[in-house]
Amino acid sequence: MKNLRWIIPALLLVFGAPGCVLVSGQFLIDFDLDTFDASTDTAVTRADVDLTTEDDYNDHKEDLKGLADVAVLGKITNSGSADIGVEVWMTGGPTTYTTPTEVTTNGTKLWGPFNLGAGVTKQVAWDESAGLFSEVGKALLINEIKGDGQFTIYAIGNAGTYQFNVDNGVLALAIEFGK
Amino acid sequence: MKRALVFAILALGIGAGAARAPGAQIGIGPYAGYNAALIQQDTGNGAVFGVRAPIALAPMITIEPYYASSSLGDVDEEFGGLSYTRSGFDMKTFGATAIIGSILTEGFKFYPFAGIGSYQMERTGSEDIKETGFNFGFGFSVPAGAKIHVQARGGMDMIVTEDTSRKFANGTIGITYTLMSGE
Numbered sequence: 001m002k003n004l005r006w007i008i009p010a011l012l013l014v015f016g017a018p019g020c021v022l023v024s025g026q027f028l029i030d031f032d033l034d035t036f037d038a039s040t041d042t043a044v045t046r047a048d049v050d051l052t053t054e055d056d057y058n059d060h061k062e063d064l065k066g067l068a069d070v071a072v073l074g075k076i077t078n079s080g081s082a083d084i085g086v087e088v089w090m091t092g093g094p095t096t097y098t099t100p101t102e103v104t105t106n107g108t109k110l111w112g113p114f115n116l117g118a119g120v121t122k123q124v125a126w127d128e129s130a131g132l133f134s135e136v137g138k139a140l141l142i143n144e145i146k147g148d149g150q151f152t153i154y155a156i157g158n159a160g161t162y163q164f165n166v167d168n169g170v171l172a173l174a175i176e177f178g179k
Numbered sequence: 180m181k182r183a184l185v186f187a188i189l190a191l192g193i194g195a196g197a198a199r200a201p202g203a204q205i206g207i208g209p210y211a212g213y214n215a216a217l218i219q220q221d222t223g224n225g226a227v228f229g230v231r232a233p234i235a236l237a238p239m240i241t242i243e244p245y246y247a248s249s250s251l252g253d254v255d256e257e258f259g260g261l262s263y264t265r266s267g268f269d270m271k272t273f274g275a276t277a278i279i280g281s282i283l284t285e286g287f288k289f290y291p292f293a294g295i296g297s298y299q300m301e302r303t304g305s306e307d308i309k310e311t312g313f314n315f316g317f318g319f320s321v322p323a324g325a326k327i328h329v330q331a332r333g334g335m336d337m338i339v340t341e342d343t344s345r346k347f348a349n350g351t352i353g354i355t356y357t358l359m360s361g362e
Contacts, residue, residue: 024343025218030258065342069221069265069305073258126265130304168259174221178343 024178026068029056033074033153033169038086040161043098044154049171051149060177061149067142069174071129078116080163085113090137090153092144100156110137113158126172145175204235204283204361210330210353214249214270217335217346222267222302223252229272233355235281243294246273249347268300268308272336276314282328283357288320298338300345308345312338316349326357 031049038045051057072088089107097103111132116122133141144151153171157164210231215224229247236242251267274296282288293315300308316334323329329352336347 024346026221026343026345028220028254028256030256032259034259071263071265071304073261073263075261123261126263127303130265132304168261170258172256172258172263176340176343 024063024065024176026174026176027056027060029054029173029175031171031173033072033166033171035165035167036155036169037163037165038155038157039080039163040100040157041163044100044103044156046095046097046152046154047169048094049149049151049153051145057149057175060175063177063179064146064175065178066176067138067145067173068176069130069172070133070138070141071124071126071172072111072114072132072169073124073126073129073172074169075121075123075167076114076116077121077165077167078118078163079165080157080159080161081118082159082161083115083117084162084164085115085158086164087112087114087156087158088153089156090140090144090151092140092147092151094150095152097154103154103156107154108137108140109134110141110153116164145173202361203359204281204357205232205359206234206283206328206355206357207232208330208353208355210332210351212332212349212351214251214336214347214349216251217348219345221254221265223254225249225251225267227349227351229351229353231276231353231355233278233282235283235361238281239279241278241281241283243276243278243292244274245276245294245296247271266302266304268302268305270298270300272296272298272312274312274314278318282318282320282330282355283360285322287322289317290320291315291317292332292334298336300338308338308340310338310340312336320355323354326360328355328357329353330355 088111089103090110091107211228214227227249231245233241233243249270254265276294278292298312314336318332321329331352333350338345
Protein backbone atom coordinates (compact mmCIF):
# COMPACT_ATOMS: atom_id res chain seq x y z
CA MET A 1 0.00 0.00 0.00
CA LYS A 2 2.95 2.25 0.78
CA ASN A 3 3.82 2.23 -2.89
CA LEU A 4 0.44 3.66 -3.86
CA ARG A 5 0.83 6.86 -1.85
CA TRP A 6 1.84 8.82 -4.92
CA ILE A 7 -1.41 8.14 -6.75
CA ILE A 8 -3.65 10.25 -4.50
CA PRO A 9 -1.76 13.54 -5.03
CA ALA A 10 -1.30 12.65 -8.71
CA LEU A 11 -5.05 12.18 -9.22
CA LEU A 12 -5.80 15.35 -7.26
CA LEU A 13 -3.38 17.22 -9.52
CA VAL A 14 -5.03 15.86 -12.67
CA PHE A 15 -8.62 16.39 -11.53
CA GLY A 16 -7.89 19.74 -9.98
CA ALA A 17 -6.04 21.25 -12.93
CA PRO A 18 -8.00 24.17 -14.43
CA GLY A 19 -10.00 23.19 -17.50
CA CYS A 20 -9.37 19.48 -17.34
CA VAL A 21 -11.65 18.39 -14.55
CA LEU A 22 -14.09 15.58 -15.08
CA VAL A 23 -17.01 18.01 -15.18
CA SER A 24 -16.42 19.32 -18.67
CA GLY A 25 -17.62 18.22 -22.05
CA GLN A 26 -19.10 18.92 -25.46
CA PHE A 27 -22.86 19.45 -25.70
CA LEU A 28 -24.87 19.49 -28.92
CA ILE A 29 -27.38 22.33 -29.30
CA ASP A 30 -29.54 22.82 -32.40
CA PHE A 31 -31.33 26.03 -33.31
CA ASP A 32 -34.18 25.72 -35.83
CA LEU A 33 -34.02 28.06 -38.81
CA ASP A 34 -37.21 26.47 -40.16
CA THR A 35 -38.17 26.58 -43.83
CA PHE A 36 -37.57 29.74 -45.81
CA ASP A 37 -37.15 31.17 -49.32
CA ALA A 38 -34.35 33.48 -50.40
CA SER A 39 -34.37 35.52 -53.60
CA THR A 40 -32.96 38.69 -55.08
CA ASP A 41 -36.58 39.56 -55.92
CA THR A 42 -37.36 40.07 -52.23
CA ALA A 43 -35.63 41.44 -49.13
CA VAL A 44 -32.76 39.36 -47.81
CA THR A 45 -33.85 36.44 -45.63
CA ARG A 46 -32.64 36.64 -42.05
CA ALA A 47 -33.01 34.73 -38.78
CA ASP A 48 -32.72 36.33 -35.37
CA VAL A 49 -30.95 33.72 -33.28
CA ASP A 50 -31.53 33.77 -29.54
CA LEU A 51 -29.73 30.88 -27.88
CA THR A 52 -31.18 31.84 -24.50
CA THR A 53 -34.36 30.12 -25.66
CA GLU A 54 -32.46 26.80 -25.60
CA ASP A 55 -32.47 25.00 -22.23
CA ASP A 56 -29.07 23.33 -22.77
CA TYR A 57 -27.49 26.71 -23.49
CA ASN A 58 -29.01 28.28 -20.38
CA ASP A 59 -28.07 25.30 -18.22
CA HIS A 60 -24.37 25.63 -19.10
CA LYS A 61 -24.06 29.30 -20.03
CA GLU A 62 -21.90 30.19 -17.04
CA ASP A 63 -19.45 27.42 -17.90
CA LEU A 64 -19.12 27.98 -21.67
CA LYS A 65 -15.56 27.73 -22.92
CA GLY A 66 -15.79 27.51 -26.70
CA LEU A 67 -17.17 25.90 -29.81
CA ALA A 68 -16.09 22.35 -30.65
CA ASP A 69 -18.07 21.92 -33.84
CA VAL A 70 -20.65 23.81 -35.88
CA ALA A 71 -22.79 23.13 -38.95
CA VAL A 72 -25.58 24.71 -40.99
CA LEU A 73 -27.96 21.92 -42.02
CA GLY A 74 -31.09 21.54 -44.09
CA LYS A 75 -32.26 20.65 -47.58
CA ILE A 76 -31.56 23.39 -50.12
CA THR A 77 -33.17 23.76 -53.54
CA ASN A 78 -31.76 26.09 -56.17
CA SER A 79 -34.99 27.10 -57.88
CA GLY A 80 -33.28 29.68 -60.09
CA SER A 81 -31.89 29.27 -63.59
CA ALA A 82 -28.20 29.75 -62.75
CA ASP A 83 -25.67 27.86 -60.60
CA ILE A 84 -25.21 29.49 -57.20
CA GLY A 85 -23.21 29.24 -54.01
CA VAL A 86 -25.34 29.60 -50.90
CA GLU A 87 -23.70 31.60 -48.12
CA VAL A 88 -24.61 32.45 -44.53
CA TRP A 89 -23.49 35.77 -43.09
CA MET A 90 -23.90 37.08 -39.58
CA THR A 91 -23.86 40.20 -37.50
CA GLY A 92 -23.07 40.25 -33.80
CA GLY A 93 -26.05 42.36 -32.85
CA PRO A 94 -29.66 42.55 -34.06
CA THR A 95 -29.75 43.99 -37.60
CA THR A 96 -32.36 44.26 -40.33
CA TYR A 97 -30.45 44.53 -43.61
CA THR A 98 -32.56 44.14 -46.73
CA THR A 99 -30.06 43.76 -49.60
CA PRO A 100 -27.15 41.35 -50.18
CA THR A 101 -24.80 44.32 -50.59
CA GLU A 102 -25.71 45.64 -47.13
CA VAL A 103 -25.12 42.21 -45.66
CA THR A 104 -21.73 41.63 -47.30
CA THR A 105 -20.59 45.18 -46.54
CA ASN A 106 -21.53 45.19 -42.86
CA GLY A 107 -21.65 41.54 -41.89
CA THR A 108 -19.15 38.70 -41.48
CA LYS A 109 -19.20 35.66 -43.73
CA LEU A 110 -19.94 32.67 -41.54
CA TRP A 111 -20.44 29.75 -43.92
CA GLY A 112 -20.27 28.77 -47.57
CA PRO A 113 -20.34 28.73 -50.44
CA PHE A 114 -22.48 25.62 -50.65
CA ASN A 115 -22.55 25.16 -54.43
CA LEU A 116 -25.75 24.10 -56.16
CA GLY A 117 -26.52 23.71 -59.84
CA ALA A 118 -29.66 25.23 -61.30
CA GLY A 119 -32.75 23.23 -60.31
CA VAL A 120 -30.80 20.98 -57.95
CA THR A 121 -31.97 19.95 -54.48
CA LYS A 122 -29.37 18.74 -52.01
CA GLN A 123 -29.36 17.95 -48.31
CA VAL A 124 -26.34 19.54 -46.64
CA ALA A 125 -24.07 16.84 -45.20
CA TRP A 126 -22.87 17.46 -41.64
CA ASP A 127 -19.19 16.78 -42.43
CA GLU A 128 -19.23 19.02 -45.50
CA SER A 129 -21.05 21.79 -43.67
CA ALA A 130 -18.58 21.79 -40.77
CA GLY A 131 -15.78 22.43 -43.27
CA LEU A 132 -17.50 25.42 -44.87
CA PHE A 133 -17.17 27.77 -41.90
CA SER A 134 -14.77 30.68 -42.21
CA GLU A 135 -12.27 31.22 -39.40
CA VAL A 136 -13.35 34.83 -38.96
CA GLY A 137 -17.02 33.83 -38.87
CA LYS A 138 -16.38 31.07 -36.38
CA ALA A 139 -14.48 33.47 -34.12
CA LEU A 140 -17.41 35.90 -34.18
CA LEU A 141 -19.83 33.07 -33.48
CA ILE A 142 -17.79 31.92 -30.48
CA ASN A 143 -17.74 35.50 -29.23
CA GLU A 144 -21.53 35.74 -29.48
CA ILE A 145 -22.07 32.34 -27.87
CA LYS A 146 -19.90 33.40 -24.94
CA GLY A 147 -21.70 36.76 -24.89
CA ASP A 148 -25.46 37.28 -24.87
CA GLY A 149 -26.21 34.40 -27.27
CA GLN A 150 -28.13 36.71 -29.58
CA PHE A 151 -27.12 37.43 -33.18
CA THR A 152 -28.57 37.70 -36.68
CA ILE A 153 -27.79 35.45 -39.61
CA TYR A 154 -28.57 36.04 -43.29
CA ALA A 155 -28.82 33.54 -46.16
CA ILE A 156 -27.78 34.85 -49.57
CA GLY A 157 -26.54 33.56 -52.92
CA ASN A 158 -23.15 34.56 -54.31
CA ALA A 159 -24.55 35.14 -57.82
CA GLY A 160 -25.96 38.42 -59.15
CA THR A 161 -29.45 36.98 -59.07
CA TYR A 162 -30.53 33.92 -57.12
CA GLN A 163 -33.56 32.09 -55.90
CA PHE A 164 -33.36 29.21 -53.48
CA ASN A 165 -35.38 27.50 -50.78
CA VAL A 166 -34.20 25.94 -47.51
CA ASP A 167 -36.26 23.15 -45.92
CA ASN A 168 -35.86 22.44 -42.21
CA GLY A 169 -32.81 24.65 -41.74
CA VAL A 170 -30.85 24.07 -38.54
CA LEU A 171 -27.80 25.62 -36.92
CA ALA A 172 -26.11 22.76 -35.03
CA LEU A 173 -23.55 23.74 -32.41
CA ALA A 174 -21.30 21.50 -30.30
CA ILE A 175 -20.48 23.78 -27.40
CA GLU A 176 -17.64 23.14 -24.96
CA PHE A 177 -18.19 23.73 -21.29
CA GLY A 178 -15.98 23.31 -18.26
CA LYS A 179 -16.23 24.10 -14.55
CA MET B 180 5.14 18.75 -34.00
CA LYS B 181 7.63 19.93 -31.38
CA ARG B 182 5.69 18.14 -28.70
CA ALA B 183 5.62 14.95 -30.77
CA LEU B 184 9.40 15.18 -31.25
CA VAL B 185 9.97 15.66 -27.52
CA PHE B 186 7.87 12.60 -26.72
CA ALA B 187 9.66 10.53 -29.38
CA ILE B 188 13.11 11.53 -28.09
CA LEU B 189 12.00 10.84 -24.52
CA ALA B 190 10.76 7.37 -25.43
CA LEU B 191 13.94 6.55 -27.36
CA GLY B 192 16.06 7.86 -24.51
CA ILE B 193 14.28 5.69 -21.98
CA GLY B 194 14.65 2.64 -24.20
CA ALA B 195 18.35 3.23 -24.87
CA GLY B 196 19.04 3.87 -21.20
CA ALA B 197 17.19 0.78 -20.13
CA ALA B 198 18.99 -1.43 -22.61
CA ARG B 199 22.31 -0.52 -20.96
CA ALA B 200 21.07 -0.76 -17.39
CA PRO B 201 22.14 -3.93 -15.59
CA GLY B 202 19.17 -6.09 -14.62
CA ALA B 203 16.72 -4.15 -16.77
CA GLN B 204 13.70 -6.08 -18.03
CA ILE B 205 12.21 -5.23 -21.41
CA GLY B 206 9.06 -6.49 -23.04
CA ILE B 207 6.85 -5.67 -25.99
CA GLY B 208 3.34 -6.52 -27.01
CA PRO B 209 0.14 -5.54 -28.76
CA TYR B 210 -3.16 -4.69 -27.12
CA ALA B 211 -6.71 -3.90 -28.15
CA GLY B 212 -9.84 -2.62 -26.50
CA TYR B 213 -12.59 -0.07 -26.55
CA ASN B 214 -12.69 3.70 -26.04
CA ALA B 215 -15.92 5.23 -24.72
CA ALA B 216 -16.25 8.99 -25.25
CA LEU B 217 -17.36 10.65 -22.01
CA ILE B 218 -19.69 13.69 -22.10
CA GLN B 219 -18.93 14.25 -25.79
CA GLN B 220 -22.05 14.52 -27.92
CA ASP B 221 -20.10 15.29 -31.10
CA THR B 222 -18.20 12.00 -31.43
CA GLY B 223 -18.87 8.34 -30.75
CA ASN B 224 -17.09 5.39 -29.17
CA GLY B 225 -14.66 3.11 -30.94
CA ALA B 226 -12.09 0.35 -30.88
CA VAL B 227 -8.49 1.05 -29.88
CA PHE B 228 -5.36 -0.83 -30.96
CA GLY B 229 -1.80 -0.28 -29.90
CA VAL B 230 1.60 -1.54 -28.94
CA ARG B 231 3.55 -0.96 -25.76
CA ALA B 232 7.02 -1.78 -24.53
CA PRO B 233 7.36 -2.05 -20.75
CA ILE B 234 10.84 -1.39 -19.42
CA ALA B 235 11.44 -2.29 -15.77
CA LEU B 236 14.28 0.00 -14.74
CA ALA B 237 14.14 -1.03 -11.11
CA PRO B 238 12.05 -3.52 -9.13
CA MET B 239 9.59 -0.80 -8.12
CA ILE B 240 9.04 1.05 -11.36
CA THR B 241 8.25 0.23 -14.97
CA ILE B 242 8.25 2.82 -17.73
CA GLU B 243 6.18 1.87 -20.75
CA PRO B 244 6.39 3.79 -24.04
CA TYR B 245 3.28 3.16 -26.12
CA TYR B 246 1.52 3.93 -29.38
CA ALA B 247 -2.25 3.65 -29.88
CA SER B 248 -4.75 4.28 -32.64
CA SER B 249 -8.50 4.57 -32.23
CA SER B 250 -11.24 5.07 -34.80
CA LEU B 251 -14.14 6.68 -32.97
CA GLY B 252 -17.69 6.10 -34.12
CA ASP B 253 -19.99 8.47 -35.97
CA VAL B 254 -22.77 10.50 -34.38
CA ASP B 255 -26.23 10.12 -35.94
CA GLU B 256 -28.80 12.81 -35.19
CA GLU B 257 -32.15 13.89 -36.58
CA PHE B 258 -32.80 17.60 -37.07
CA GLY B 259 -36.07 18.91 -38.49
CA GLY B 260 -37.09 15.43 -39.56
CA LEU B 261 -33.89 14.88 -41.58
CA SER B 262 -31.15 12.43 -40.60
CA TYR B 263 -27.53 13.52 -40.39
CA THR B 264 -24.23 11.81 -39.63
CA ARG B 265 -21.14 13.46 -38.17
CA SER B 266 -17.95 11.45 -38.59
CA GLY B 267 -16.14 10.50 -35.42
CA PHE B 268 -12.50 11.35 -34.79
CA ASP B 269 -9.50 9.24 -35.71
CA MET B 270 -7.22 9.42 -32.70
CA LYS B 271 -3.52 8.61 -32.57
CA THR B 272 -1.50 8.69 -29.40
CA PHE B 273 2.03 8.04 -28.25
CA GLY B 274 3.67 8.61 -24.94
CA ALA B 275 4.92 6.84 -21.84
CA THR B 276 3.18 5.31 -18.86
CA ALA B 277 4.64 4.79 -15.39
CA ILE B 278 3.68 1.59 -13.60
CA ILE B 279 4.36 0.79 -9.96
CA GLY B 280 6.25 -2.52 -9.81
CA SER B 281 7.35 -4.80 -12.59
CA ILE B 282 4.78 -6.45 -14.83
CA LEU B 283 7.39 -8.76 -16.39
CA THR B 284 8.14 -10.85 -13.33
CA GLU B 285 6.50 -14.10 -12.28
CA GLY B 286 3.14 -14.17 -10.55
CA PHE B 287 -0.15 -12.32 -10.69
CA LYS B 288 0.18 -8.53 -10.39
CA PHE B 289 -2.31 -5.76 -9.73
CA TYR B 290 -0.96 -2.33 -10.47
CA PRO B 291 -1.93 1.32 -10.86
CA PHE B 292 -0.58 3.30 -13.79
CA ALA B 293 -0.43 6.90 -14.96
CA GLY B 294 1.10 8.44 -18.04
CA ILE B 295 1.43 11.35 -20.38
CA GLY B 296 1.20 11.42 -24.15
CA SER B 297 0.81 13.37 -27.34
CA TYR B 298 -2.72 13.05 -28.77
CA GLN B 299 -3.77 13.81 -32.32
CA MET B 300 -7.47 13.79 -33.26
CA GLU B 301 -8.70 14.48 -36.77
CA ARG B 302 -11.88 14.25 -38.81
CA THR B 303 -13.43 15.78 -41.90
CA GLY B 304 -14.49 19.40 -41.48
CA SER B 305 -12.72 19.98 -38.17
CA GLU B 306 -9.39 21.47 -37.24
CA ASP B 307 -6.97 18.80 -36.01
CA ILE B 308 -6.63 18.58 -32.26
CA LYS B 309 -2.98 18.13 -31.28
CA GLU B 310 -2.64 18.31 -27.54
CA THR B 311 -1.00 16.74 -24.53
CA GLY B 312 -3.09 14.28 -22.57
CA PHE B 313 -2.94 12.10 -19.52
CA ASN B 314 -3.92 8.52 -18.83
CA PHE B 315 -4.38 6.64 -15.61
CA GLY B 316 -6.04 3.54 -14.29
CA PHE B 317 -5.46 0.06 -12.95
CA GLY B 318 -4.33 -3.18 -14.52
CA PHE B 319 -3.73 -6.87 -13.95
CA SER B 320 -0.77 -8.88 -15.19
CA VAL B 321 -1.27 -12.62 -15.46
CA PRO B 322 1.56 -14.99 -16.49
CA ALA B 323 0.66 -17.10 -19.52
CA GLY B 324 3.94 -18.86 -20.23
CA ALA B 325 7.64 -18.51 -19.60
CA LYS B 326 7.94 -15.14 -21.32
CA ILE B 327 4.36 -14.08 -21.88
CA HIS B 328 2.00 -12.11 -19.66
CA VAL B 329 -1.61 -11.14 -20.33
CA GLN B 330 -2.36 -7.53 -19.45
CA ALA B 331 -5.91 -6.37 -18.71
CA ARG B 332 -6.41 -2.68 -17.97
CA GLY B 333 -9.18 -0.23 -17.26
CA GLY B 334 -8.56 3.47 -17.25
CA MET B 335 -9.18 6.88 -18.57
CA ASP B 336 -7.57 9.22 -21.10
CA MET B 337 -7.97 12.95 -20.68
CA ILE B 338 -6.87 15.33 -23.44
CA VAL B 339 -6.57 18.94 -22.38
CA THR B 340 -8.02 21.27 -25.03
CA GLU B 341 -7.38 24.81 -23.85
CA ASP B 342 -10.03 25.53 -21.20
CA THR B 343 -11.72 22.15 -21.29
CA SER B 344 -10.92 18.55 -22.11
CA ARG B 345 -11.98 15.45 -24.00
CA LYS B 346 -12.21 12.31 -21.95
CA PHE B 347 -12.40 8.61 -22.75
CA ALA B 348 -12.95 5.63 -20.50
CA ASN B 349 -11.29 2.56 -21.87
CA GLY B 350 -10.74 -1.12 -21.28
CA THR B 351 -7.98 -3.04 -23.02
CA ILE B 352 -6.47 -6.48 -23.08
CA GLY B 353 -3.07 -7.37 -24.48
CA ILE B 354 -0.07 -9.61 -24.24
CA THR B 355 3.51 -8.76 -23.34
CA TYR B 356 6.45 -10.81 -24.52
CA THR B 357 9.60 -10.51 -22.41
CA LEU B 358 12.55 -9.72 -24.66
CA MET B 359 15.09 -9.22 -21.91
CA SER B 360 14.52 -10.76 -18.49
CA GLY B 361 17.33 -8.95 -16.69
CA GLU B 362 19.05 -12.10 -15.50
